[in-house]
Amino acid sequence: MVARAGESRAARTEGRVVARFNAPRAARVEANANGTPLEVNHRPVGLVREEWRVVDRWWTEEPIVRRYFELVLESGENTVVFHDGSSGGWYTQRGA
Amino acid sequence: MIACLTIPGLELKAALRRTPSLALRPAALAPEPQGEPLLGPVTAAAEAAGVRAGMRLGEGLATCPSLALVEPDAAGAELAWEEILHALEDAGFAVDPASLGVVYFETLGVERLYGGLEPALRRALAAVGIEWDARIGAAGRRFAALAAASVARPGQVVVVADEELPQFLAPLPLTLLPLERGRYEELEALGVRKLGQLAGLPGGAVAERLGPDGRRAWGLARGGVAARVRGRRPPVHVAASFEFPEAVGNELTLRRALAGLVETALARPERRDRFVRKVALAARLESGGSWRRTLTLREPSADSDRIRVALSPRLAELPAPVTEIRLELVELTEPTGQQLDLLAAGAEDRSRLRDGLRQVRASTGSGSVCTVVEVAPWSRVPESRALLVPKDE
Numbered sequence: 505m506v507a508r509a510g511e512s513r514a515a516r517t518e519g520r521v522v523a524r525f526n527a528p529r530a531a532r533v534e535a536n537a538n539g540t541p542l543e544v545n546h547r548p549v550g551l552v553r554e555e556w557r558v559v560d561r562w563w564t565e566e567p568i569v570r571r572y573f574e575l576v577l578e579s580g581e582n583t584v585v586f587h588d589g590s591s592g593g594w595y596t597q598r599g600a
Numbered sequence: 601m602i603a604c605l606t607i608p609g610l611e612l613k614a615a616l617r618r619t620p621s622l623a624l625r626p627a628a629l630a631p632e633p634q635g636e637p638l639l640g641p642v643t644a645a646a647e648a649a650g651v652r653a654g655m656r657l658g659e660g661l662a663t664c665p666s667l668a669l670v671e672p673d674a675a676g677a678e679l680a681w682e683e684i685l686h687a688l689e690d691a692g693f694a695v696d697p698a699s700l701g702v703v704y705f706e707t708l709g710v711e712r713l714y715g716g717l718e719p720a721l722r723r724a725l726a727a728v729g730i731e732w733d734a735r736i737g738a739a740g741r742r743f744a745a746l747a748a749a750s751v752a753r754p755g756q757v758v759v760v761a762d763e764e765l766p767q768f769l770a771p772l773p774l775t776l777l778p779l780e781r782g783r784y785e786e787l788e789a790l791g792v793r794k795l796g797q798l799a800g801l802p803g804g805a806v807a808e809r810l811g812p813d814g815r816r817a818w819g820l821a822r823g824g825v826a827a828r829v830r831g832r833r834p835p836v837h838v839a840a841s842f843e844f845p846e847a848v849g850n851e852l853t854l855r856r857a858l859a860g861l862v863e864t865a866l867a868r869p870e871r872r873d874r875f876v877r878k879v880a881l882a883a884r885l886e887s888g889g890s891w892r893r894t895l896t897l898r899e900p901s902a903d904s905d906r907i908r909v910a911l912s913p914r915l916a917e918l919p920a921p922v923t924e925i926r927l928e929l930v931e932l933t934e935p936t937g938q939q940l941d942l943l944a945a946g947a948e949d950r951s952r953l954r955d956g957l958r959q960v961r962a963s964t965g966s967g968s969v970c971t972v973v974e975v976a977p978w979s980r981v982p983e984s985r986a987l988l989v990p991k992d993e
Contacts, residue, residue: 525972525986530807530815558980568981593804599982 528595531585535594541573544585544596550578558586566590572600601707601759602829603721603738604745605728607684609641609653610701613732614677615670616643618888622668630669631657633919640672671889675882675926678892682835684728691727694831696966704742704829721757730755739765743824747776747795765823770796777817783810795821830966838871840864841926847886849921855912861927862904862911871932875900876907877962878931881914884924891918896963900933900955931962957991966990 534543541549554574561568569589576582584600587593607613612629616622626649629640637657649664661667681700688695692713693705707720714720721736728734737748739760747769748758760768772795774784787810792798798806799821807815819825840861848854858881865871877900882892893914901907911927933955957969970988979985 522973522990523970523988524983525988527983529812530804532808560980588804591802591804593808597982599985 526597526599528586528588528597531594531596533585533587533594535587539571539587541575541585541594544575544577544583547581548578549575550580551576553582574600601711601717601738601740602742602745603705603707603724603736604742604749605688605703605705605724605734605736606746606749607701607728607732607734610681610732611672611674611677612641612643612670614680615673615889617676617680618673619670622670625668626651626664626666627668627670628653628660630671632672634917671885671887673890675884675890675892678880678882684732684734685832686834687727687729688724689834691723693724693727694829696829696832702746704745705831706829707738717759718757721759725755725757741765741824741826742829743776743820744769747772750776766796766799769799769821769823770794772796774798774817777820779813779817783813783817786810832966835930836870836932838865838868838929838932839926840868841924843924844922847921847923849918851915854915854918854922854925855908857925858911858915858927859904859908861925862908865927865929866902866904866907871902871929874932874934875902876929876931877933877959878929879907879911880928880930881911882926882928883918883922884926885919886921886923889920891922893917894930896931896959899959933958 532543532545533541535541540552540555543549552573552575554572556572558568558570558572567590570586571589572584572586574582574584583596584598585594585596586600588595609629612627615629616627623643624645626643626646628642628646628651631637631639639651639653639655639657639660641653642651646660646664646667649667651660651664651667655663677700681697685695685697685703688703688705692710694709695703695705697703705724707717710720710723711717714723717738721738725734725736733754735749735752735754736757737745737750737752737760738757739745739748740762744760744765748760751772752758774787774793774795776795777798779787787793787798792801798818801818803815803818806818810817842857842861844857848857866876876897878894878896880892880894882890884890895910895914897907897910961969967990969991971991972986973989974986975984977985
């Protein structure tokens with residue numbers, strides 16, 4: 505789970521603790537049996553524009569396995585969510 | 601090591617300096633005049649009688665009919681706290697005050713000066729003095745230091761080594777976490793009453809149930825992040841006060857007195873060419889208590905009219921007639937802060953931007969202004985591409 509890894513490592517620059525830009529934020533997502541989001545934070549999904557996977561850092565103790573979805577909500581808003589394979593949680597993320 | 605010095609109930613102790621005999625009797629800090637009727641910190645005798653800080657006034661008086669109410673002395677408490685911070689700075693500690701009665705400092709620089717960690721912390725307690733019942737916790741992280749200070753007795757130093765941290769934090773109550781009152785109740789309803797129980801839950805589940813605040817609290821329950829303590833820039837002391845021959849409640853008179861104070865404070869030689877960034881207006885009330893409000897100006901100014909206009913609405917908040925009014929220039933710009941360049945137009949913009957950022961920092965605190973630094977723009981993981989670095993200067 506990357507958010508946890510980000511905290512435990514406490515990224516530092518010039519000795520000062522910094523925060524990660526575009527860090528994932530926990531989201532409440534309802535998905536169908538295939539794992540495709542139907543609702544994000546109680547707002548219905550209008551369209552799935554794209555779907556992709558990110559598998560990274562598999563050689564570390566905190567591997568990343570994510571299934572990303574770029575969505576258009578029925579309200580017209582664009583958003584990107586991902587399902588984290590390690591924790592099983594859903595997150596929204598900017599900059600993806 | 602990061603040390604956290606705390607003085608529980610500082611407001612009450614400061615107010616009791618005027619009536620020391622109450623310190624041994626059941627007494628509590630009276631509620632703020634325009635706030636909720638909740639009791640402030642209480643004395644040990646009041647606690648023994650069943651009165652707790654945060655209790656409703658009526659409940660407190662019903663629990664202990666002999667409970668004495670002490671008028672809050674906000675200005676006195678601020679002044680006392682500033683004296684304590686000065687005493688620590690004079691002893692060589694670069695302090696980072698978090699709130700009234702809680703201050704952090706790094707021990708690394710002073711350990712050699714005083715011959716080790718514990719002697720340095722003892723020196724800090726000695727600098728504060730015994731009348732405040734200060735206590736110190738020290739650990740590798742800020743939250744752990746605060747937690748250690750919360751279990752220390754008055755005058756005691758508690759040091760927690762990194763390897764002992766999880767065992768130390770586990771039995772401590774959730775109230776140490778900066779959460780809203782409703783959140784504690786929500787967690788208690790779920791059977792989570794100790795830091796160790798919260799730390800043992802999966803982070804994702806906590807974030808999903810309690811949101812970002814809960815996630816932050818979960819991080820703190822696991823010790824928090826390793827952040828360095830940055831000592832504050834010692835504040836300037838430019839102040840002017842006016843004592844009335846008798847208590848005054850008339851707003852026109854108060855406005856005239858304020859206008860005179862602004863002129864006097866701006867004319868003080870310590871201000872020299874510097875502009876005013878933040879001011880505080882304090883008053884001694886007829887009833888014996890005090891009142892204090894701070895204000896960050898929208899932009900630094902040395903214009904007496906502008907400062908007067910910004911402060912005047914605060915006079916309407918005074919809860920009672922006053923016997924003394926005091927104006928403090930809490931934060932000033934650098935002497936060259938407003939110097940405009942003659943030729944380079946871009947430099948003026950940068951200078952104004954820098955000054956605007958300082959203004960935001962003065963208003964919202966250190967670390968509130970960040971800059972984005974790219975570290976791995978090629979990464980497929982979005983949060984690994986850039987970091988937010990606090991831009992303190």
